Amino acid sequence: MEAADIRFMQMAMQQAREAETLGEIPIGAVIVCQSLVIAKAHNQTEMLHDVTAHAEMLALTAAANFLGSKYLKDCDLYVTVEPCPMCAGALYWAQLRKVVYAAPDHKRGFSVLNKALMHPKTQVIGGVMEQEAKMLMTDFFRKKRKN
Amino acid sequence: MEAADIRFMQMAMQQAREAETLGEIPIGAVIVCQSLVIAKAHNQTEMLHDVTAHAEMLALTAAANFLGSKYLKDCDLYVTVEPCPMCAGALYWAQLRKVVYAAPDHKRGFSVLNKALMHPKTQVIGGVMEQEAKMLMTDFFRKKRKN
Numbered sequence: 001m002e003a004a005d006i007r008f009m010q011m012a013m014q015q016a017r018e019a020e021t022l023g024e025i026p027i028g029a030v031i032v033c034q035s036l037v038i039a040k041a042h043n044q045t046e047m048l049h050d051v052t053a054h055a056e057m058l059a060l061t062a063a064a065n066f067l068g069s070k071y072l073k074d075c076d077l078y079v080t081v082e083p084c085p086m087c088a089g090a091l092y093w094a095q096l097r098k099v100v101y102a103a104p105d106h107k108r109g110f111s112v113l114n115k116a117l118m119h120p121k122t123q124v125i126g127g128v129m130e131q132e133a134k135m136l137m138t139d140f141f142r143k144k145r146k147n
Numbered sequence: 148m149e150a151a152d153i154r155f156m157q158m159a160m161q162q163a164r165e166a167e168t169l170g171e172i173p174i175g176a177v178i179v180c181q182s183l184v185i186a187k188a189h190n191q192t193e194m195l196h197d198v199t200a201h202a203e204m205l206a207l208t209a210a211a212n213f214l215g216s217k218y219l220k221d222c223d224l225y226v227t228v229e230p231c232p233m234c235a236g237a238l239y240w241a242q243l244r245k246v247v248y249a250a251p252d253h254k255r256g257f258s259v260l261n262k263a264l265m266h267p268k269t270q271v272i273g274g275v276m277e278q279e280a281k282m283l284m285t286d287f288f289r290k291k292r293k294n
Contacts, residue, residue: 049217050208051240052199061197070196085264086236093198093233114261117232 005100008032008078009129013102015042015055016080016136022047026136029055029079031063031072038075039063055079056087060094072096073121080133082109082126088117098123102133152225152247155179156276159225160249162189162202163283169194173283176202176226178210178219185222186210202226203234207241219243220268227280229256229273235264245270249280 008030015028019042031039041058045051056079064070076098083091083101088110091099099122110117118124155177162175166189178186188205192198203226211217223245230238230248235257238246246269257264265271 045217048211049215050211051217052204052208052237057199061199064195064197068196070192070198084236084240086233086240089231089233089236090199093231113263116260 004035005078005125005128008037008076009080009100009102011037011040012055012078012080013129013132013136015040016133019043019055020136020140026140027055027079027081029059029077031059031075031077033063033067033072033075038066052086054084054087056083057090060090064094070094076100078128080129081105081137082111083118084108085110085113085117091122092117092119095119096122098125100125100128102127102129103137104130151182152272152275155184155223155225156227156247156249158184158187159202159227160276160279160283162187163227163280166190166202167283167287173287174202174226174228176206176224178206178222178224180210180214180219180222185213199233201231201234203230204237207237211241217241223247225275227276228252228284229258230265231255232257232260232264238269239264239266242266243269245272247272247275249274249276250284251277 011030012028016026020026024043024046028042039059039062041055043055044053072094078100080102082105158177159175163173167173171190171193175189186206186209188202190202191200219241225247227249229252
């Protein structure tokens with residue numbers, strides 16, 4: 001695990017915390033290109049009433065807008081929870097260099113269905129700041145159930 | 148195959164033709180709720196420089212905006228080519244009632260990777276107006292290769 005991975009994951013975690021304060025499922029993502037953060041996003045499915053508004057999808061669109069290119073071959077994505085099949089499918093098309101996630105998703109994580117959902121050229125790393133991301137999710141759903 | 152399926156698929160095909168005139172991969176989609184077309188879209192990945200701008204994704208977002216609901220349980224999607232894993236993943240989250248596609252995609256169709264990418268409650272029908280959709284795609288890529 002590299003120091004840069006932790007630094008960028010902390011930024012994704014900050015995005016997740018912002019989602020939480022807005023009542024969104026606390027998942028955040030950042031996209032990095034040549035050590036520069038070019039996109040930050042958090043889950044917005046509730047506010048936008050849109051199942052496609054996952055942090056990764058919004059970050060992908062923002063990064064593509066920034067670069068003016070739909071392929072993100074030199075980019076790395078940091079996300080606080082393992083991408084779902086939709087997001088893995090989007091990351092496949094964008095052909096990212098690296099995808100780093102914190103907490104695994106044993107229910108709807110892409111790797112549960114098929115690891116080949118991610119592009120073969122994309123390096124995938126799980127478990128960076130796993131505990132923090134897990135705790136954010138667990139606390140969120142515990143509070144939800146109480147309400 | 149019902150008459151309504153053909154009627155709605157013809158609308159999706161019209162969207163695909165519009166995509167073609169704009170230099171986009173000719174794939175179109177419509178979403179129908181209680182016999183009413185509530186969203187029409189075609190692939191816009193080139194114009195938007197965005198791999199997530201598939202016809203299905205744009206139609207999902209438009210339909211959710213129209214209904215003010217992220218779940219589309221009473222809705223049917225008609226699309227001219229079999230959805231990719233990203234789109235199947237999105238359709239899973241939206242929990243559509245029915246997905247009807249025209250041409251199969253033997254390379255990146257969701258069913259090649261895992262049929263469970265689609266929601267178990269979603270009825271999936273392939274092959275409605277298959278030849279027309281195939282011809283649109285074949286012609287498009289043949290012209291592309293000539294240029």
